[in-house]
Amino acid sequence: AQRRDGAEGAAEEDAADPRGFAGLPGQRDLALIRAAGEALGLENPFFRPHEGVAGARTRIGGRDYLNFASYNYLGLNGDPRVAAAAKAAIDRHGVSASASRLVSGERPVHAALEAALAANYGTEACLAFVSGHATNVTVIGHLLGPRDLIVHDAAIHNSCLEGARLSGARRVAFPHNDWAAAERALAAERRGARRALLLIEGHYSMDGDVPDLARFAAVARRHEAWLMVDEAHALGVLGATGRGVFEQCGVDPSEVDIWMGTLSKTLSACGGYIAGRRALVDYLRHSAPGFVYSVGLAPPLAAAALESLAILRAEPERVRRLQANATLFRDLARARGLDVGRSAGMGIVPVIVGSSVGAARLSAALFARGINVQPILFPAVPEASARLRFFLSAEHTEAEIREAVQATAAALAESGPAELPE
Ligand code: PMP
Numbered sequence: 001a002q003r004r005d006g007a008e009g010a011a012e013e014d015a016a017d018p019r020g021f022a023g024l025p026g027q028r029d030l031a032l033i034r035a036a037g038e039a040l041g042l043e044n045p046f047f048r049p050h051e052g053v054a055g056a057r058t059r060i061g062g063r064d065y066l067n068f069a070s071y072n073y074l075g076l077n078g079d080p081r082v083a084a085a086a087k088a089a090i091d092r093h094g095v096s097a098s099a100s101r102l103v104s105g106e107r108p109v110h111a112a113l114e115a116a117l118a119a120n121y122g123t124e125a126c127l128a129f130v131s132g133h134a135t136n137v138t139v140i141g142h143l144l145g146p147r148d149l150i151v152h153d154a155a156i157h158n159s160c161l162e163g164a165r166l167s168g169a170r171r172v173a174f175p176h177n178d179w180a181a182a183e184r185a186l187a188a189e190r191r192g193a194r195r196a197l198l199l200i201e202g203h204y205s206m207d208g209d210v211p212d213l214a215r216f217a218a219v220a221r222r223h224e225a226w227l228m229v230d231e232a233h234a235l236g237v238l239g240a241t242g243r244g245v246f247e248q249c250g251v252d253p254s255e256v257d258i259w260m261g262t263l264s265k266t267l268s269a270c271g272g273y274i275a276g277r278r279a280l281v282d283y284l285r286h287s288a289p290g291f292v293y294s295v296g297l298a299p300p301l302a303a304a305a306l307e308s309l310a311i312l313r314a315e316p317e318r319v320r321r322l323q324a325n326a327t328l329f330r331d332l333a334r335a336r337g338l339d340v341g342r343s344a345g346m347g348i349v350p351v352i353v354g355s356s357v358g359a360a361r362l363s364a365a366l367f368a369r370g371i372n373v374q375p376i377l378f379p380a381v382p383e384a385s386a387r388l389r390f391f392l393s394a395e396h397t398e399a400e401i402r403e404a405v406q407a408t409a410a411a412l413a414e415s416g417p418a419e420l421p422e
Contacts, residue, residue: 011031015027015028029379033356033377036356036357037360040357040360040361042360042361042364043364043367045360045363045364045367045374045375046374048060048061048372053072053077053078054067054069054070054072054077055067055070055072055075055077055078055393055395056072056075056393056395056396056397056400057395058070058372060372063370064370065367065370065371065372066370066371066372066396066400066403066404067372067393068371068372068373068390068391068392068404069372069373069374069389069391070391070393071233071264071265071266071391072265072268072393073236073237073265073266073322073347073391073392073393073394074236074242074266074308074311074312074318074319074322074393074394075318075393075394075395076266076267076268076308076311076312077268078268079268079308079311081307081311082268082304082307082308082311083304084307085300085303085304085306085307086269086300086301086303086304086307087300088303089109089299089300089302089303089304090299090300092299093107093109093299094299095298095299095300096295096298096299097295097296097297097298097299098295099295099296100291100292100293100294100295100296101291101296102285102286102291102292105295105296106296107296107299107302109299109302109303109306110128110296110297110302112302112306113128113297113302113303113305113306113309114126114127114128114273116306116309116310117261117273117275117309118275120235120243120244120275120309121243121244121246121253121256121259121275122253122254123253123254123259123275123276123277124276124277124278124281125275125276125277125278125280125281125282126273126274126275126276126281127273127274127281127284127285127288127291128263128271128272128273128297128302128305129271129272129273129274129288129290129291129294129297130270130271130272130290130294130295130296130297130298131270131271131272132159132232132261132262132263132264132271132272133158133159133162133272134159134272134290134294135159135260135262135271135272135273135274135290136157136159136160136162136163136230136260136272137159137162137163137166137290138163138288138289138290138291139163139258139260139274139284139288139290140160140163140164140166140167140197140199140228141162141163141164141165141166141167141289142167142284142287142288142289142290143167143195143197143226143258144164144167144168144169144195144197145167145168145169145194146167146168146169147169147193147194147195148167148169148170148193148194148195148196148197149169149170149172149186149189149190149192149193149195149196149197149225150164150167150169150170150171150172150196150197150199151172151174151182151185151186151189151196151197151198151199151225152164152171152172152173152174152197152198152199152200153173153174153176153177153182153199153200153201153204153211154173154174154175154176155176155177155201155204155206155207156173156199156200156201156230157201157205157230157232159230160199160230164199169193169197170189170192170193172185172189176204176207177204177209177211177212179211179212179215179216179219182198182216182219183219183222183223186198186219186222186223186225187223190223190224190225195225195226196223196224196225196226197225197226197228197258198216198219198220198223198225198226198227198228199228199230200216200227200228200229200230201229201230201231201232201233201234202229202230202231202232202233202234202235202238202244202245202248203231203232203233203234203237203238203245203344203346203347203348204233204348205232205233205348205389206350206376206380206381206387206389207341207342207343207348207350208326208341208342208343208344208345208346208347208348208349208350209341209342209343209344210234210238210245210248210249210344210346211245212249213229213245213246213248213249213251213255213256214249214250214251214255217251217255217256220257221255226257226258227255227256227257227258228256228257228258228259228260229245229256229258229259229260230260230261231244231245231259231260231261232260232261232262232264232265233265233347233348234248234261235261235265235266235267236265236266236267236312236318236319236322237266237319237322237323237346237347238346238347239319240316240319240320241313241316241319242266242312242316242318242319244259244261248346256276257276257277257280258274258276258280259274259275259276260272260273260274260275261273261275263297263301263304263305266308266312267304267305267308267309267312268304268305268308269301269302269304269305269308270298270301271297271301271302271305318394319394321394321395322346322347322392322393322394323345323346323347325392325393325394325396325398325401326343326345326346326347326348326349326392327345327346328398328401329345329349329390329392329401329404329405330343330345330349331345332401332402332405333349333351333405333408333409336405336406336408336409337409338351338405338408338409338412339351339352339354340352341385341387347391347392348389348390348391348392349389349390349392350376350387350388350389350390351387351388351389351390351408351412352385352386352387353375353386353387353388353412354384354385354386355383355384355386356375356377356378356383356386358386358415359375359376359377359386359387359388360375360377361415362375362388362408362411362412362415363375363388365411365414365415366388366404366407366408366411369407369411371403371404371407371408373388373389373390373404373408374388374389375387375388375389376388376389388408390404
């Protein structure tokens with residue numbers, strides 16, 4: 001197979017060369033993973049170019065696949081109304097905002113998108129950033145400082161961890177979804193800190209499970225900590241109408257101080273946002289480095305996200321279809337004896353294989369059968385919980401879900417022992 005990711009790059013360089021790149025941390029692991037893939041005769045499952053819109057179905061290398069590897073949860077990326085909104089914004093404003101919004105990158109679509117997102121959470125205000133990842137890095141890194149405390153779920157996304165590191169705050173991880181452990185951490189450490197942040201996600205992307213938001217909100221309140229919830233995989237996925245984890249858990253959204261989300265998943269664009277009280281948003285608008293010193297969100301992306309949000313509001317049946325599909329997938333998989341971990345059956349269902357080699361093999365076997373699903377390997381997850389991760393879509397049919405589960409169970413049963421060959 002053609003190498004598209006510079007696999008030979010590190011091999012050509014001397015790891016001991018101080019001006020080389022081969023000695024960088026992680027290069028050895030990468031080389032080992034590649035060598036293992038080659039020894040097993042597995043094609044690299046990453047960086048495969050998709051030839052059209054990647055939704056419930058996709059086209060790769062001239063062949064059609066059933067696709068379980070896209071965050072296009074509600075099928076809005078590819079919806080002609082979303083594409084038309086983006087094209088109209090290009091016709092009006094061009095592709096780029098061409099400057100930071102603070103100086104001359106502000107366009108009317110920015111405020112319209114922010115008002116619609118604020119309305120989703122019933123918050124006073126919202127601010128949109130150019131990337132979801134950058135939103136967490138810059139906002140967490142900016143709001144907290146060395147005299148502060150960040151108590152976070154052990155499974156929190158890399159962007160949150162990067163922001164926490166940047167802040168210089170003391171960091172304490174608690175076991176996944178364990179609000180009582182979060183409470184103990186705050187009880188032990190809160191008094192020594194000026195400000196504290198309790199940081200969780202609304203819907204965890206590795207396991208597809210959901211936190212007990214009411215419990216976390218009570219913990220944050222009791223210990224005078226801000227509660228921040230990353231809704232990347234929750235908006236449009238959780239709750240009867242897709243408003244997110246607060247709707248799912250029946251919690252007043254004002255219990256959360258900092259709502260964070262991305263525009264890249266359900267909203268079929270690219271970018272991130274923070275929704276909350278005016279004092280928070282106004283502060284970030286004037287001082288968050290990743291906002292002030294970065295270009296404004298591209299107008300077609302803002303317009304696409306705004307249109308996606310309008311469709312989400314008008315067509316909540318998409319959310320019900322997504323949830324029904326995920327629940328069906330999870331329950332069928334369970335009935336076949338597959339290990340779906342803690343999935344809530346809302347949009348993400350892992351199939352835990354138990355070894356990186358086994359997960360890579362299973363992914364390759366399914367790809368050969370016309371099903372695209374990504375393996376999650378060590379070190380992204382512990383080796384014993386290496387898995388395939390299925391992202392469901394509102395646009396999958398029942399027959400497609402049955403086919404995928406059946407194929408997964410069959411391929412797993414057929415695959416040999418998960419050891420590397422001698
Ligand atoms: N937070 C979480 C929980 C995510 O899963 C992701 C991306 N997968 C991000 C933030 C970053 O968002 P984006 O990809 O839109 O930059």
